[in-house]
């Protein structure tokens with residue numbers, strides 16, 4: 542497994558016909574760290590992920606992964622460098638098994654063996670076997686070992702989310718981007734997801750960047766947090782620094798929030814230290 546890669550976002554701006562979705566946003570993610578971006582609805586979090594993965598081209602600024610310049614690279618090439626993501630809404634094929642869904646991750650990240658095996662090209666079977674083994678390992682890591690050959694459709698939401706994470710890991714990710722990994726989850730599922738992310742991070746040593754509304758989840762998991770508001774970075778630092786930052790309290794956390802409460806998606810958080 543390749544070690545986690547450093548991500549550098551430098552003064553990135555994205556404009557959509559009059560809307561400044563991101564305005565000179567900079568972000569440094571240390572290799573092998575767990576970092577997070579939080580911010581209210583419309584703050585620019587998804588736009589940032591779309592820039593990093595090459596789906597949006599910024600009007601200004603640069604993005605680098607280690608030594609590689611991602612700024613003008615196409616999404617499939619960025620994926621091949623080991624940038625992998627999950628989505629806010631589950632993007633699984635319900636009729637396929639857990640293993641088949643995870644195998645798609647190998648294909649999406651440019652491992653051609655799965656496709657070439659279908660075409661009966663030379664050398665492809667060994668490559669496909671290796672990809673299957675890798676996918677089964679990732680399934681095991683996220684606790685899906687016993688479910689490999691079950692169709693995804695009927696599985697509970699939290700389990701399906703695990704399938705999505707295993708799929709994102711299947712192509713040997715060096716940077717894993719998690720888009721609202723606990724949206725719509727119960728408190729128990731949220732705790733289980735935090736534990737899963739710690740396990741994945743501890744076992745694979747990759748870099749993880751997540752965007753999330755649930756502030757309590759983020760502050761308990763990430764080593765470093767960036768806060769966006771209206772497309773601008775208003776704060777960055779450790780969870781303790783974020784909890785104490787007056788601009789964050791005013792703009793995002795609410796003026797006088799009760800201790801320990803988590804934000805519901807789409808509402809200002811009530812989390813405090």
Ligand SMILES: Nc1ncnc2c1ncn2[C@@H]1O[C@H](COP(=O)(O)OP(=O)(O)OP(=O)(O)O)[C@@H](O)[C@H]1O
Pocket residue numbers: 557560561562580581582583584585586587588589
């Ligand atoms: N393709 C697009 N075309 C036009 N405007 C867009 C587009 N994508 C995003 N925007 C606008 O850019 C701003 C930032 O949106 P973005 O989705 O990045 O915010 P977000 O922080 O991810 O919000 P949420 O938490 O609701 O997902 C918003 O004003 C949004 O309406």
